[in-house]
Amino acid sequence: MATNQLPLAKKDARLYMAFMYVTYTALLVGGLMGLLQTLARSGKYTLPFNINYYTILTVHGVILGLVLTTFFIIGFQFSLMEKTVGISDKQRKVAWLSFWVMVTGTIMAAITILIGEASVLYTFYAPLRAHPAFYFGLAFVIIGSWIAAFVNFRQLYVWKKAHKGQKSPLLAFMVTINMLMWFIATIGVATSVIIQFIPWSLGYAETINVLLSRTLFWYFGHPLVYFWLLPAYMAWYAIIPKIIGGKLFSDPLARLAFILLLLFSIPVGFHHQLTEPGIDPTWKFIQVVLTFMVIIPSLMTAFSIFATFEITGRKKGYKSLFGWFKKLPWKDVRFLAPFIGMAAFIPGGAGGIVNASHQMNALVHNTIWITGHFHLTAATTVILTFFGITYWLVPHLTGRRLTPRLNKLGIIQTFVWTVGMTIMSGAMHIQGLLGGPRRSNFSEYAGGEQVATWINYQIAQTVGGTILFIGILLMVYIFIQLTFFAPRGVEEFPIAEEEKNAEPTPKILENWYLWIGITIALILFAYTIPVFDILKHSPPGSPPFDWPIGRG
Amino acid sequence: MHLHKYEKIWLIFGMASLVLFLLIIGFAAFWKGTHPQSHIETIDPQNVEAHDAFKPENLGIREVADGKYIVNIVASAFNYDFGKDKEGNAIKTIRVPKGSTVLYQITTKDVVHGFQVAGTNVNMMVEPGHISRYETVMKNTGEFTVVCNEYCGIGHHQMFGTVEVYE
Amino acid sequence: MGKENPKQHQPSLHESTHSLKGTFIAVMLLGIFILVAWFGFYALFLSR
Numbered sequence: 173m174a175t176n177q178l179p180l181a182k183k184d185a186r187l188y189m190a191f192m193y194v195t196y197t198a199l200l201v202g203g204l205m206g207l208l209q210t211l212a213r214s215g216k217y218t219l220p221f222n223i224n225y226y227t228i229l230t231v232h233g234v235i236l237g238l239v240l241t242t243f244f245i246i247g248f249q250f251s252l253m254e255k256t257v258g259i260s261d262k263q264r265k266v267a268w269l270s271f272w273v274m275v276t277g278t279i280m281a282a283i284t285i286l287i288g289e290a291s292v293l294y295t296f297y298a299p300l301r302a303h304p305a306f307y308f309g310l311a312f313v314i315i316g317s318w319i320a321a322f323v324n325f326r327q328l329y330v331w332k333k334a335h336k337g338q339k340s341p342l343l344a345f346m347v348t349i350n351m352l353m354w355f356i357a358t359i360g361v362a363t364s365v366i367i368q369f370i371p372w373s374l375g376y377a378e379t380i381n382v383l384l385s386r387t388l389f390w391y392f393g394h395p396l397v398y399f400w401l402l403p404a405y406m407a408w409y410a411i412i413p414k415i416i417g418g419k420l421f422s423d424p425l426a427r428l429a430f431i432l433l434l435l436f437s438i439p440v441g442f443h444h445q446l447t448e449p450g451i452d453p454t455w456k457f458i459q460v461v462l463t464f465m466v467i468i469p470s471l472m473t474a475f476s477i478f479a480t481f482e483i484t485g486r487k488k489g490y491k492s493l494f495g496w497f498k499k500l501p502w503k504d505v506r507f508l509a510p511f512i513g514m515a516a517f518i519p520g521g522a523g524g525i526v527n528a529s530h531q532m533n534a535l536v537h538n539t540i541w542i543t544g545h546f547h548l549t550a551a552t553t554v555i556l557t558f559f560g561i562t563y564w565l566v567p568h569l570t571g572r573r574l575t576p577r578l579n580k581l582g583i584i585q586t587f588v589w590t591v592g593m594t595i596m597s598g599a600m601h602i603q604g605l606l607g608g609p610r611r612s613n614f615s616e617y618a619g620g621e622q623v624a625t626w627i628n629y630q631i632a633q634t635v636g637g638t639i640l641f642i643g644i645l646l647m648v649y650i651f652i653q654l655t656f657f658a659p660r661g662v663e664e665f666p667i668a669e670e671e672k673n674a675e676p677t678p679k680i681l682e683n684w685y686l687w688i689g690i691t692i693a694l695i696l697f698a699y700t701i702p703v704f705d706i707l708k709h710s711p712p713g714s715p716p717f718d719w720p721i722g723r724g
Numbered sequence: 725m726h727l728h729k730y731e732k733i734w735l736i737f738g739m740a741s742l743v744l745f746l747l748i749i750g751f752a753a754f755w756k757g758t759h760p761q762s763h764i765e766t767i768d769p770q771n772v773e774a775h776d777a778f779k780p781e782n783l784g785i786r787e788v789a790d791g792k793y794i795v796n797i798v799a800s801a802f803n804y805d806f807g808k809d810k811e812g813n814a815i816k817t818i819r820v821p822k823g824s825t826v827l828y829q830i831t832t833k834d835v836v837h838g839f840q841v842a843g844t845n846v847n848m849m850v851e852p853g854h855i856s857r858y859e860t861v862m863k864n865t866g867e868f869t870v871v872c873n874e875y876c877g878i879g880h881h882q883m884f885g886t887v888e889v890y891e
Numbered sequence: 892m893g894k895e896n897p898k899q900h901q902p903s904l905h906e907s908t909h910s911l912k913g914t915f916i917a918v919m920l921l922g923i924f925i926l927v928a929w930f931g932f933y934a935l936f937l938s939r
């Protein structure tokens with residue numbers, strides 16, 4: 173596609189770059205908080221200026237888990253939509269509105285956390301009560317993201333009307349799936365924030381239904397992680413093939429995988445609530461089964477990735493069984509960083525299956541294994557793929573080039589990240605299996621052998637965390653270079669094409685009514701009865717608690 | 725839609741593995757009764773003493789039959805109440821012989837807590853208004869740290885106890 | 892993105908032009924890794 177080479181109009185590039193500035197500011201701030209946590213948990217350092225451990229933990233989770241990811245994803249997806257289906261002036265204006273609403277929400281939440289009025293961690297479990305501004309901030313971030321979602325839907329709709337009978341471009345289809353999933357999922361957390369938390373935090377409601385709020389949160393919480401993962405899958409399916417000089421493996425299979433991800437990402441939130449007292453175990457198990465369904469599209473993705481590599485290599489003439497693998501463009505950071513991300517998803521995914529295995533969840537629930545798990549999946553698989561996208565997206569937007577020097581720095585960055593994360597996440601996994609808890613400041617508890625072992629692993633995490641922070645500094649440096657200083661030029665926006673003789677894509681894959689209908693049906697199936705039970709058997713509600721989080 | 729022969733084999737293999745996992749955990753859960761804790765009994769969090777198990781005098785460990793014990797605990801920020809010993813001091817260590825069957829019953833007076841006997845399968849969320857129960861056989865000897873593994877406030881990491889399993 | 896091109900479609904094309912043996916071995920190794928890992932952790936769970 174010739175337009176891939178063309179730089180974007182300045183006014184469009186500015187919009188997408190705005191999202192990137194927030195992303196990389198968030199990376200720096202959130203990363204620093206991560207470093208401070210691993211230092212504190214070693215037991216050898218105390219935090220300066222009397223900062224509370226749980227305040228920085230809240231900043232870390234909110235700013236990396238909610239802010240960085242959402243801003244990068246929405247900015248990246250807007251650029252994909254423009255490249256595939258275009259954007260109108262009016263749509264661009266509304267997109268800016270989404271940006272500013274999200275920024276407003278982020279600033280509100282950030283200030284509230286930093287002054288110590290919202291040390292409730294990013295899950296903000298009731299009945300700990302933060303300052304109302306924190307919940308308002310979250311609501312604004314969500315509403316801003318909805319505006320972006322509806323701009324994306326509109327973009328595809330306008331294109332479809334102008335291209336009757338044609339299938340939508342693959343990446344536009346994928347973006348639409350992701351934003352649909354996001355919209356349906358965030359309705360849960362938005363309901364909880366607006367109907368439960370805000371009136372209760374303002375004092376209009378005396379009590380809150382704790383279990384209901386947790387259920388609504390996790391109804392959103394699992395699709396949240398797939399909202400992070402799907403843009404990485406977009407890059408793996410539709411961008412990496414172009415970077416390695418190949419074609420799409422299969423357009424219909426890619427779409428099918430995304431549809432399955434839409435269907436099965438949402439009705440599965442109970443796998444985060446397996447050890448909770450108030451939910452019927454049969455319904456927990458039903459959602460465990462649905463959780464296992466969502467593994468299938470990832471199995472398809474694994475095949476598709478290897479097949480893309482192999483077909484591309486064989487076309488270039490590599491005949492031996494794994495010759496194609498050796499000849500992948502290892503020295504191209506646009507490939508290497510996402511590739512390490514893919515590799516990390518192997519232990520990450522296997523660990524995820526263990527987490528979701530019903531009673532086996534007790535082995536790992538709320539231990540630091542979980543933290544290790546999502547530092548593999550989110551903070552390696554997803555983030556390294558996002559870094560891999562940054563290396564070409566940012567220079568494409570700023571009209572600069574990824575120079576060989578920056579490419580090399582990127583490779584070093586990837587290497588640093590891999591080493592740091594292997595140490596940190598590895599130590600977390602082992603410590604978690606030994607029972608070490610997550611989300612906890614340094615503590616010697618009752619002492620003894622068990623605790624001494626935990627502390628050794630925490631020191632290993634400090635080492636890994638420090639290496640990772642060096643990786644963050646490197647990445648921020650590369651981002652600044654690509655934004656302001658790299659030589660002017662044209663960087664390709666790589667979008668893979670189909671083979672000329674590719675099989676046609678069945679029309680049913682674009683039957684939105686059908687897929688949205690099944691999605692809703694599955695959600696109703698998985699949640700109606702248990703939520704009804706929760707409401708019917710609910711205990712007296714909980715009044716707010718301010719003092720445990722240090723609020724005056 | 726066309727699936728390559730190898731992809732078919734791979735997906736069948738993958739899905740068969742998932743089904744196998746589900747059959748194993750499903751059999752264990754529904755036939756052997758090893759569901760994750762899901763007690764579904766509610767309580768007034770402002771008045772937990774109204775429930776027999778959580779009366780101050782009933783807290784801590786009690787032998788109910790030969791080799792069978794019940795441990796009642798009340799969690800609150802930032803403490804586990806295992807009851808008091810004869811001198812009136814707060815109990816911090818629960819001692820049970822190896823191989824005994826122990827039922828842990830716990831609830832909270834305030835916010836959400838966790839209750840994990842680290843190194844065993846006793847790992848529960850403790851939520852206001854609900855009673856968490858889990859029965860298990862203490863198979864291995866040793867000193868196991870009890871930790872609150874759900875964030876409950878700035879003293880969260882100071883909330884602990886010990887379970888000692890002796891020969 | 893290209894338009895649909897049903898006339899040129901040949902279902903057997905993938906099989907005939909490309910060998911996917913390497914892919915197959917790679918994914919099966921991945922599958923075995925998942926199986927071994929899962930049973931390992933399940934054994935740990937049962938031992939506790």
Ligand SMILES: [Cu+2]
Pocket residue numbers: 393394397443444
């Ligand atoms: Cu999940």
Ligand SMILES: [Cu+2]
Pocket residue numbers: 800801802836837838872873874875876880883
């Ligand atoms: Cu606690």
